[in-house]
Amino acid sequence: MLRLDKLTKRYGDYLVFQGLSQTFGPGCVALCEEESTGKSSLLSLIAGVFAPDEGEVWIDGHSMAREPLQAKARLAYVPDDCLAFPTLTGRGLLEQAAAEKQASLDEAVFDLAERLGLSPHLDKRFEQMSTGTRRKVYLTAAMLGDPAVIVADGPSNGLDTQARIALAEQFRRWGRDRVVLFASYDDALVQACGARQIQVAALR
Numbered sequence: 782m783l784r785l786d787k788l789t790k791r792y793g794d795y796l797v798f799q800g801l802s803q804t805f806g807p808g809c810v811a812l813c814e815e816e817s818t819g820k821s822s823l824l825s826l827i828a829g830v831f832a833p834d835e836g837e838v839w840i841d842g843h844s845m846a847r848e849p850l851q852a853k854a855r856l857a858y859v860p861d862d863c864l865a866f867p868t869l870t871g872r873g874l875l876e877q878a879a880a881e882k883q884a885s886l887d888e889a890v891f892d893l894a895e896r897l898g899l900s901p902h903l904d905k906r907f908e909q910m911s912t913g914t915r916r917k918v919y920l921t922a923a924m925l926g927d928p929a930v931i932v933a934d935g936p937s938n939g940l941d942t943q944a945r946i947a948l949a950e951q952f953r954r955w956g957r958d959r960v961v962l963f964a965s966y967d968d969a970l971v972q973a974c975g976a977r978q979i980q981v982a983a984l985r
Contacts, residue, residue, distance in 0.1 A: 782806060783827070783930045783960045785984060788836035790822055797822050801836070801984040805930075809956040809976035812964040819981045820964040821861055824934050827962070828858035841929040854882060857923035859933035859963075863915035867908040871899065871918040874907070875925070882926030890924045896947040897921060897940075913939030920948065931955055933963040937970045949973035 783805040790797040797819040812820045825831060827838050829845045829852065838845040843852040866874060879886050894900050899917040907915055916939055923931050936952075937945050945967075952974035955961050965971060971978060 782841055783962065784839035785827070786837045786839065788823075788826065788833045788838070790819070790826060791834050798981055798984075801981070803984040805960045805962065807956060807958050807960060809952050809961040809963075809974045811971045811976040811978050812962070812981060813966065813968075813971065813978045821934050823981055824858075824932050824962070824964060825860070827930075828856060828860075828932050829853055830858075830860075854926060855929045857925070857928040857931045859916065859919040859923060859931075859936055861934040861938075863912070863919050864907055868906055870906055871903040871910070871914075874918055875903075875922055878922040878925050884926040886925075890921060893924050893947070893951060894921045896951075897944045898947075911939060913941060913944065916940065917944060920951075928959065930960045930962070933961070935965055936963050937965060937967045945970065946973075952976070 785801050785803045788801040789799045801823070812823070826833055829838075829849055832846065838852070840852040841855040843855060845852040869877070875886055875890065891900070894903065894917070897917045897920060899914065899921055902910060902914050905914070916936065920933070920936060937948055940948060949970055952961050956974065961974070
């Protein structure tokens with residue numbers, strides 16, 4: 782469902798990682814090592830935010846380089862920075878994401894919003910929301926379009942206790958038949974969703 786093929790990324794003369802290769806099937810996988818190991822760069826690269834210097838990412842059989850629209854249609858991405866659209870409302874972002882995925886805002890989407898405690902805040906603008914509430918919008922948007930791969934950078938950052946419990950439950954549900962790959966220092970989340978822990982350096 783997710784395949785990394787000899788990925789290399791540099792920033793100028795700094796080599797972030799080189800030759801990463803791995804195939805992921807259904808389940809939850811957590812990148813848990815310390816800072817400056819390339820976790821966020823790898824997740825952004827998988828999500829198609831930027832391209833690798835070498836290698837290729839495959840999402841559900843689609844090359845991110847050669848079939849970006851098809852690959853992104855099978856992917857959900859929760860970034861570390863959830864303030865890309867400060868004047869947009871939470872509901873507006875969900876509607877925008879639904880249009881991009883040609884999906885509908887169905888009962889399952891609003892059920893997750895309710896379980897995360899997001900529902901009362903959907904009509905606020907992102908600039909009016911707390912960090913945790915912004916993240917809840919992106920996590921809810923991950924329901925849209927039945928993605929095969931969910932990628933999340935610090936998914937529990939800023940979340941309250943109710944939302945953290947709901948997130949772990951949702952990750953477990955998704956992990957039954959999808960790839961859930963996330964970066965987190967939240968040991969409780971990792972344990973609660975039964976995630977396998979790996980390090981970027983181990984992807985060879």
